[in-house]
Amino acid sequence: MSTLMQGLPPFEHAPYFNFRDPAVAGEQKAAYETARARYAGQTFPLLIGGEKVAGGGTFTVTNPATGEALWRFQQATPAQLGEAVTAANRAFETWRFSDPLQRASIFLRAAELLRARRLELNAVMSLENGKNWAEADGEIAECVDHFEVFARETLKWAEGKAVYPMPDEHVTTVYEPLGAVAVISPWNYPSAIPLGMALGALAAGNTVIWKPASETPLSSWLLIGLLHQAGLPEGCIQFLTGTDDVLGDPLVDHRDVRMVAFTGSREIGCRIYERAAKVQPGQRFLKRVIAEMGGKDPTVVCADADLDAAAAGIVASTFGYSGQKCSACSRVIAEEGVYDALLEKVKALTEGLVVGLPEHNADVGPVIHAGSAGRIREYIENGKGTARLVCGGGEVRVDGSGEAAVNYVQPTIFADVEAKDPLFQEEIFGPVLAFARARDWRHAIDLANDSDYGLTAAFYSRDPFKLAEARRLMHVGNLYLNRKCTGALSGTHAFGGYGMSGTNAKVGGPDYLFWFLQTKTVAQKY
Ligand SMILES: NC(=O)c1ccc[n+]([C@@H]2O[C@H](COP(=O)([O-])OP(=O)(O)OC[C@H]3O[C@@H](n4cnc5c(N)ncnc54)[C@H](O)[C@@H]3O)[C@@H](O)[C@H]2O)c1
């Protein structure tokens, strides 16, 4: 353990709330009312150089579960983008030399502040993106863990690393920050994902231009508030909301943005990777890029597996948050001998899921918007022509869904899906599962690896040899043996994929900070 870390208590993951306890459930329900009373109808500003400012217009954030108008955020102008980048670079000149102990203390204090407001932040996220209580709670608990983990990582990396010695030179290897980091995030993990990237940047001594997804800005804004309350100096984070034509390409292309930390779709991730490679006139560095992208995550079930455990893991990881996780299981590949029995079990559990309002803590809520629902329905309709529909695939009515009724998609399973089928190859990002038959477990591994992506996978078997082969052969960044493929914990399950799932930066892992640092060797002659 690093000497700086010795004063810290041992790390523990934040425990989840037990919503089966009526008292806790009552508190979570009340937190929705608190969130509405505090924030509904309000308009929130941009944050540039420590100043709260208005943009060139505003937009409304709506609840995907009901269509309810929630709150308003600013549309930053092109000039404000430039001001934010300048402000981030200005703040960098101070923050880069800040004491790592100061940074770590701020993160630990923020963890403490967040612990006291978890239910409120759960409610805000649920209202913005339609997560049910447990899904929102899992993510806010991850934010607490991120604060704790990044505090420790700050101190660890501040120590530098030992080198092989020279008899007549004093040589050190130290890590220094890069500059202004653009943090660009998706709506499906609107708290933990931007926070992980922003803490990576700040822990290393960089400053941040934080660009949340337009569907979910309040989930970000509240975390930034906590960081400031915890002592983060003004100016270290600029907060920009608005449209992609102003904050997309122009932010990535900006000459003075040193690094882009992106999580989102493959399409945009690849675009950023390519654009950031171009050196702009006057640019004096090569941009660093993290691009963490989509998945088409398989669960392999061997003939000797515990089928009940596998079925439970499959249903939780496929239909949790309506399948809108990069880590979601979307393909099951089962050995011939257990295929039908497994399919029956998964079907029975799926048909027991309640589709309803996230605020009422239904198992399956809405998808993010009508456009996404339409795209998912198109996959379902096409699938009816290429595979065997086992359950779902129809319409579902949710009381109280109002104008957002169209956003609810029935959990759907297709069987006998061929490897070339789009159901098997493309990220649908909705509650749709493809079952495929494998001749044997080695064939199952081949099918699992037959993908552009390589983010997460689950593998179920009781045979130690097969488990060892899976470890060796499965082409993914996060492999889970005899458990579901969602639910990575910060500090423990470093998260990030292979192949077209991205740059494999591994947020929450022991090497993540290295992405936000450059290495300086200093050799001094005695
Ligand atoms: N690998 C991971 O860790 C991970 C985690 C969560 C989500 N995801 C993926 O994210 C996707 C869903 O999220 P989404 O729909 O918000 O993704 P998206 O790519 O559409 O948007 C992500 C962010 O990029 C911004 N953006 C849009 N155009 C841009 C441009 N030209 N330049 C820069 N930024 C631009 C958006 O405004 C948003 O903030 C899925 O593919 C999912 O698998 C991956």
Ligand SMILES: N[C@@H](CCC=O)C(=O)O
């Ligand atoms: N880190 C999350 C997934 C985030 C992507 O959407 C998990 O491990 O399930």
